[in-house]
Amino acid sequence: MKLYGTVTSPFVRHCRVALTQCRLDWEFVTGDMESLTAQSPVHKIPYLSDGDRVLGDSCSIIKFARESAGQEFFPDIDEYDLFCTTNTILDAAVNVFQLGKDGLTPEHSPYLGRQAKRVESGLSVLDSRVGPGNYALSDGILRVACFLDWGLFRNRIDIEPYDNLRAVLDFSNQDPVFTSTSIPEEMR
Ligand SMILES: N[C@@H](CCC(=O)N[C@@H](CS)C(=O)NCC(=O)O)C(=O)O
Structure with a gap:
């Protein structure tokens, strides 16, 4: 495949x-x-x-x-909601980023302004959703980590105020498969 x-x-x-x-x-x-x-x-x-x-x-x-591979896909509803919520925030961030490349910024469009706010408030939502603690590299956590790493790479987000989000990214960056898919250094 x-x-x-x-x-x-x-x-x-x-x-x-x-x-x-x-x-x-x-x-x-x-x-x-x-x-x-x-x-x-x-x-x-x-x-x-x-x-x-x-x-x-x-x-x-x-x-x-x-x-x-014989595994279940999201048997847990809260984990699935974490995944879906992250997708909504990620879609909004990608939207703001792509339209920005075309010269359209949130000042030009109320809808784009809402998208930008969704990303900002979404970080706080995700931070409390993931909480502090022992993480596992489940698909919910993985989606959060993929979003955070991309958001930092594209300068779309600041996770300094969010201890739990920083902990999720640090945790994910200890996984060899996650790091093997890192955005190449020469592109950073
Ligand atoms: N819901 C899709 C979203 C994928 C997506 O937005 N991909 C972006 C790249 S990160 C894309 O292809 N953008 C091209 C475009 O919008 O023209 C998924 O989960 O696969």
């Missing part, structure tokens, strides 16, 4: 970690955004092809990986 995406995308990164953890036989196909998204079902990355099957979203790709 082939996973298509860039090395900077947080959605792609979570899939790379899951496919590696599940020890599936897969290949990472990377390249420039334009050519990758041209082939994708909804012109986004990641997407995965496995024979005749094409999966066009990180959520279905991770479910496919986990279940192919």
Whole structure:
């Protein structure tokens, strides 16, 4: 099977970690955004092809990986909500980032202003959701870590005030599979 995406995308990164953890036989196909998204079902990355099957979203790709390896995909509702909530915040952050590249900032658009506020208030929500304590590299925590690392790389977030979020990222950065998918140093 082939996973298509860039090395900077947080959605792609979570899939790379899951496919590696599940020890599936897969290949990472990377390249420039334009050519990758041209082939994708909804012109986004990641997407995965496995024979005749094409999966066009990180959520279905991770479910496919986990279940192919005989694992359950989100048996716990709170963990699933952490994943979904992080996705909402991450989508908002990506939105603000992409439109910013086109010269559109929150000052130009009330909707974009709401998206930016969602990211800001979302950090505090995530910080209390993850709480202090012993973390496991579950898909909820992994999604948070992929978001945080991308958000820092793109200068979209400041996690200095959030002890728990910093602890989640420190914890994730001790995992060899998570660090093997780090955004390359030369791109930072
Ligand atoms: N819901 C999708 C979101 C994926 C997504 O937003 N990917 C971004 C890259 S990080 C993308 O392809 N953006 C291209 C575009 O919007 O044109 C998933 O979870 O896979």
